[in-house]
Amino acid sequence: MAENKIFAGPRVRRIRNGLQLTQTAMAEALGISPSYLNLIERNQRPLTVQLLLKLASVYKVDLDELQGEVGGSLQQLREVFADPLLTGELPGDQELIEVTEAAPNVAGGIVKLYRAYREQASRLKDLAEVLAGQGHMAAVSDTRLPIDEVREAFEARPNHFTRIEEAVEAFHASLSAGDDLTGALKAWLKKEQGLAVRTLPLHVMPNLRRRFDRHSMRLFISERLSPFDQAREVAMEVASIACHEAITAELEQFRLSTAEARRIGRFELARYAAHALMMPYTTFHAAALRAKYDIDILRARFQVSFEQAANRLTMLQRPGAAGVPFFLVEMDNAGHRLRRAGAQGFPHARFGGACPKLNIHAAFAVPGQILVDRVEMPDGSAYLVIARTVDGPQAGYQERVRRTAVLIGCEVGFADDTVYGAARMPPIAVGPACRLCERQGCLARAEPPVTRPLGLDEMATGLSVFDFQ
Template sequence: MPGFDSEFTPITRQRLFAGERLRAIRRRAGLGQAAMAARLGISVSYLSQIENDDRPLTSAVLAALARHHPFDLAAIEADQPTRRFAAARAALDDPVFAGSALAADALARIVEQQPAFADRFIALHAAYRRAEERLQMVDEGLESGGGRLPWEEVRDWFHEAGNYVDLLDRGAESLALRLGDGDGALRDALAERGIVVATNDDPATLRRLDRADGRLAISAALPPESRRFMLAHQLAAIAFAEPIAAIAESAALRSAEARRLLAVGLANYAAGALLMPYERFRAAARAFRHDIDRLRLHFSVSFEQACHRLSTLQRPGARGVPMFFCRVDMAGNITKRHSATRLQFARFGGACPLWAVHEAVAIPDRIMTQLVETPDGVRYVSMAKGLVKASGSFARAPRRYAVALGCEAAHARDFVYADAIDVDGSGAATPIGISCRLCPRADCDQRAFPPADRAIAVDPDIRRIVPYRL
């Protein structure tokens, strides 16, 4: 079993040489050797030696890769100790361990000499994160009255699945490869399955399938990318009917309506994977530095569809940059949400009012960027854009909402929207919380109500912006 000596060099029974794979990671990130060396904390000449396989990877370099390229690290994970080291390093980077830094060589020795202990530590940290999420669900469930509606059950099912469904994702990727690109390919595939596509003039009905006649009517009011998504949804619902039904039936949902909603959601998931096949989309996202406008044009999808797809890039061994994604309506309600980062959204009600996504709702077609910091000290680069969906009729108001996408500041170099932000500035980040009921900040002027776990003190002789102290 390989280990690590006191000079950060792997002990020699099987040293890890991965120059070509490290070079591929650097190039995918669009970095020159100088920039990559700075990111890894080594000299350019030392990086060159590693890339030419003159030197092995060290624990210090592995630690830096785990921090800056955690989902690329799978490409060079040659053995179980390396995977264990990366997972332990990621766990120790949790803010709960702030102030108790462990040197890379010390961690490497623990991983090598006490693998069972390291595995239990990693599992314990994962259980802690799950418990934190469950506690938040319980607290917000009490606020909402206790029970979850079918819509909320389905939303939480996708969250607990990591917003990634491997069977459907790989099946859609394979189907996309056979079909080729363009609406014509989708229409032909539907025709082969006995479905004829027509136009529906009712702006209130976006899609209607007449099973008896084999006729799919799509609203003429929809923009081209939305009509294309409707075609993909119907094709996915037919092509993957059996796995969708099996997943929905086996899900721990309380009602038939929730299972039907999950089946619709799974068909939508497969449709997104069909229009944006995993490996092609992941590669393009990295090449474009997650520029949504470039991605939407490249794949002929909508801005929201491209954002949502980025949040699903969770395939084991080929993950994308971890992103959070949400959609917020004019009233501040979060109607879609998922996070592959440490940031978690409130399950009921709205998000923190200091978050720019609320302002973006009122300013359509303008991209707003923001650096935010959550109470645990983690910083995120956030992008938000207001969108308007035309109704197709003067008698019906258009739908207005905003979508937000972001990543942890550690990935700022891979996120084009961070270019205009001083990510490292001491006062640059806006302090936000999850929701007022869960936020511990005592000095927030935007607080709507106190946190659920704190008592308040009221002084009738003093009136501050918030009329109580925590």
């Protein structure tokens, strides 16, 4: 069996320099010529088994140090060069491997500088939000992925698109769907586009939600999706075709900077149009008023999921027929915010949505149950917040369920307009996020506020290691 060649020149050089030996002295001890050792250190010759054993016996070198991979440092450098600021700088990992092996301290310094840069960027962003809340504008440049650009654009404006709503209502009126909207949409696709819809089993389409086969003119949908999500996929396909002009017109208003951002933005607008098609504005708004915005009643009435009905509630802002101005945030159990939207734009500055005391985090402990709280911000503003978990695609045996949680809220002044406002509970003191919150004595604090210096005192210790002055 052929031996694996071990090229470890930079590591041999570090060992020699650490022992303060010349190449001549080390070569003599190993029984090789100085020129051969020089070739080894420049990775022009591999280490033989005999040399490995000699290094181990003469200099007490750990063989794992010579044969082991530089995985930890290499992975950290990959993280650095994956930043959008450096995208495209490196064609592959070879240069990173060379830097990590030849100059591990330099690699460590690069990683430290990058982490400091990200921390400062995060602090500047937090301070910009503080200033924005006080009515001051502060432009903070930051590297953004296309998805970040799209999210910021959507979150900053009301979650209502008039052109799409009008186009969808006109199309829905011509459809005569009756009680079987999904069946009517499939029939429309077949008749008008020659497009058939088929659900595929997991073993045939294991990694996709949907796939359009242009050659056979079929739309394949994964059986992993719930019936509600399958219906949304069909509605998205129909809306993308029937309301193409309205979606394009709304997309142009965002002035997104890249083709990838525009592709993501078009997908989000098609998703919006699908919700509008599944829950037509006039009918849904009337039902919401009658049910006092009871999401479970609405999801049963329109045969949609909790998440779909909650999303639709944030879209009810038609002039002259507006509903309660709800906002929504979706999060996973690791705290990643996946979606934020608001009837009047997501309230970043006042509400934030990142406080660990919000019931969206507690919802994961009681899957499927609805949790209702009244919360109060440091500035005195108060909100009614409703949280519940939602499950993702069907998981197979030995797969973990993808579970997220949705929080939908409104200012407490609208609480009596909803079925959830009937319960009178004392408000919970929360904040926009730990780094923007100046509440003292908070048991849930995870980070110090960026607006106050730490108040370390040897004589007195507070409830948090992040005590501040």
